[in-house]
Amino acid sequence: MEFISSVLGTTSELSTAGFIIRTILVGFLLWAEGKVLPHRSGGQFAGYDFTFYWMMGGVTASPLFDSKLNFVNTITIVVTVFLMHYLLSYLAVRNRTFAKFLIGQPIVVMSGGKVLRQNMARALLPLEILLSELRVSDAPNLNEVESAVMETSGHISVLKKADAQPATPAELNLPTPPGGLPTILINDGVVVGENLREIGYDELWLIQELGKNGISQAEDVYVAQIDPVGTFYYSAKT
Amino acid sequence: MTLLDGFLNGSKDLPFWVLAIRAIILYISLIIATRLMQHRQVGILSGHNYLVAAGIVSLAAIRMVNPESSLTSGLVIVFAYAGVNVLLSYLDIKFPKLIDRKPVVLMEGGRINKKNLLDAHVTLDNLMGQIRLKGAHNLSEIDSLVLEPNGKISVIKKPPFLPVNRHQMNLPPKLAGLPTVLVYDSEVQKDNLKRLGYDLKWLNDKLQQEGFVDPSQVFFALLEPSGNLFVSAQGA
Numbered sequence: 001m002e003f004i005s006s007v008l009g010t011t012s013e014l015s016t017a018g019f020i021i022r023t024i025l026v027g028f029l030l031w032a033e034g035k036v037l038p039h040r041s042g043g044q045f046a047g048y049d050f051t052f053y054w055m056m057g058g059v060t061a062s063p064l065f066d067s068k069l070n071f072v073n074t075i076t077i078v079v080t081v082f083l084m085h086y087l088l089s090y091l092a093v094r095n096r097t098f099a100k101f102l103i104g105q106p107i108v109v110m111s112g113g114k115v116l117r118q119n120m121a122r123a124l125l126p127l128e129i130l131l132s133e134l135r136v137s138d139a140p141n142l143n144e145v146e147s148a149v150m151e152t153s154g155h156i157s158v159l160k161k162a163d164a165q166p167a168t169p170a171e172l173n174l175p176t177p178p179g180g181l182p183t184i185l186i187n188d189g190v191v192v193g194e195n196l197r198e199i200g201y202d203e204l205w206l207i208q209e210l211g212k213n214g215i216s217q218a219e220d221v222y223v224a225q226i227d228p229v230g231t232f233y234y235s236a237k238t
Numbered sequence: 239m240t241l242l243d244g245f246l247n248g249s250k251d252l253p254f255w256v257l258a259i260r261a262i263i264l265y266i267s268l269i270i271a272t273r274l275m276q277h278r279q280v281g282i283l284s285g286h287n288y289l290v291a292a293g294i295v296s297l298a299a300i301r302m303v304n305p306e307s308s309l310t311s312g313l314v315i316v317f318a319y320a321g322v323n324v325l326l327s328y329l330d331i332k333f334p335k336l337i338d339r340k341p342v343v344l345m346e347g348g349r350i351n352k353k354n355l356l357d358a359h360v361t362l363d364n365l366m367g368q369i370r371l372k373g374a375h376n377l378s379e380i381d382s383l384v385l386e387p388n389g390k391i392s393v394i395k396k397p398p399f400l401p402v403n404r405h406q407m408n409l410p411p412k413l414a415g416l417p418t419v420l421v422y423d424s425e426v427q428k429d430n431l432k433r434l435g436y437d438l439k440w441l442n443d444k445l446q447q448e449g450f451v452d453p454s455q456v457f458f459a460l461l462e463p464s465g466n467l468f469v470s471a472q473g474a
Contacts, residue, residue: 014311015311016308016310016311016314019311019314019315019318020314020315020318022315023315023318023319023322024318024322026293026319026322027322027323027325027326030286030289030290030293030322030323030326031286031326031337033285033286033289034284034285034286034289034326034337034338034339035285035337035338035339037285037289037339038358038359039339039342039358039360039385039386039387039389040358040359040360040364040385040389041389042282042285042288042387042388042389042390043368043385043388043389043390043391044389045360045364045367045368045389046364053288053292054292055292056289056292057288057289057290057291057292057293057295057296058292058293058296060289060292060293061289061290061292061293061294061296061297061319064293064297064315064319065296065297065300065301066300066304066307086359089359090359092359092361093355093356093359093360093361096361096363099361099363100363103361103363103364105363106363106367106370137373149367149370151367151368151370151371152363152364152367153367153368153371155371157367157370157371157372157373158373159370159373159375166401166402167401167402168398168399168400168401168402169397169398169399169400169402169406170398170399172402172406174398174402174406174407176397176398176400176406177397178397179381179394179395179396179397179400180346180347180381180382180394180396181346181381181382181384181394187334
């Protein structure tokens with residue numbers, strides 16, 4: 001009894017075994033948080049996502065830092081910080097003025113091919129970093145850059161001049177098949193029935209399609225996918 | 239004896255060099271733990287990965303700076319924590335729906351899904367910024383947008399706005415594939431050579447054509463699927 005309360009609560013001294021049990025409990029917390037955490041925090045779209053992202057990890061692991069830190073406090077803080085992030089996000093998607101205050105605005109650092117010195121200073125951005133980010137974005141040649149924007153996530157987006165962009169079928173007047181997202185039909189041997197019906201096929205069709213490729217049953221397939229044109233892809237388990 | 243005891247279990251008056259050694263041990267343990275958690279940890283591919291990333295680092299850091307903390311439990315916790323993370327990653331393979339979040343479709347068929355956008359708490363300004371980063375500046379060129387479980391937004395452009403491919407230009411088929419390393423810092427990669435069905439003599443002949451006497455003059459050599467040999471010389 002005393003051991004349990006020392007694992008969950010504040011104690012000046014905790015054995016290694018006690019810490020292992022705490023680790024497993026933190027594991028459950030990790031799982032629960034991983035399920036409900038907002039996507040945008042992982043994407044680190046803005047400064048407050050960044051803060052949340054790293055703070056949450058530290059707070060979650062805190063019962064392992066020191067035996068004096070207890071679980072009740074940890075969960076309190078986890079819930080508080082989560083609710084704060086939720087509240088701020090909620091306000092931001094509903095009120096653009098608040099969003100601009102919370103998130104800040106992207107800063108244009110190159111426009112019309114010209115590097116904007118003043119905006120570079122506003123973005124606290126040295127030239128070396130701009131050049132480095134341009135190289136990372138496959139635009140090492142300043143001649144080819146139309147505009148560059150320091151985004152709120154801290155990365156630089158690049159728009160190349162039209163002449164430096166790859167030609168597209170639209171410009172060459174080439175016909176294109178319909179595009180869009182492909183659909184997954186088999187996931188690790190299991191047929192995704194709802195996807196199959198959504199695109200107007202059934203299991204029988206799938207078996208026939210696999211048969212054409214010399215496969216007798218869906219269980220032998222690791223992944224199967226169909227694109228909007230109807231081109232079938234599969235990869236067998238072995 | 240008391241020094242060893244203080245080293246392992248922590249004590250109030252630990253000499254600074256003992257603290258430094260403890261820090262080195264924790265640092266190395268952290269690197270090993272990261273290797274155990276595999277590349278998906280480094281790439282932070284899902285929710286639990288990022289929580290562990292932030293947690294395990296601060297965990298080791300706090301134990302490093304606190305002379306009173308026990309090194310033994312610090313090390314055990316680092317590895318137990320890594321173990322929990324590996325377990326969650328393993329369960330993610332077994333039960334994909336149970337562990338991680340689902341991707342959210344933000345745009346489909348060229349139409350923004352307002353409900354999903356608001357539910358995911360992504361502002362239109364955020365969305366514009368993220369797709370600019372992906373090089374898709376014009377919304378009319380985009381077919382679909384997906385907010386992935388790791389928080390990245392993936393962009394699927396409409397076919398007329400993708401770069402032209404060989405098929406559309408009616409160009410003859412061409413072999414695409416990964417190049418094979420044949421010489422790595424003057425060392426001939428015999429396994430790779432054998433796998434391709436070549437021998438040392440073939441390689442030496444090839445290198446001589448390029449003006450190298452033998453592999454010791456070569457820093458890096460790659461055989462590309464087109465049959466082209468890339469060679470970079472040793473030396474400055």
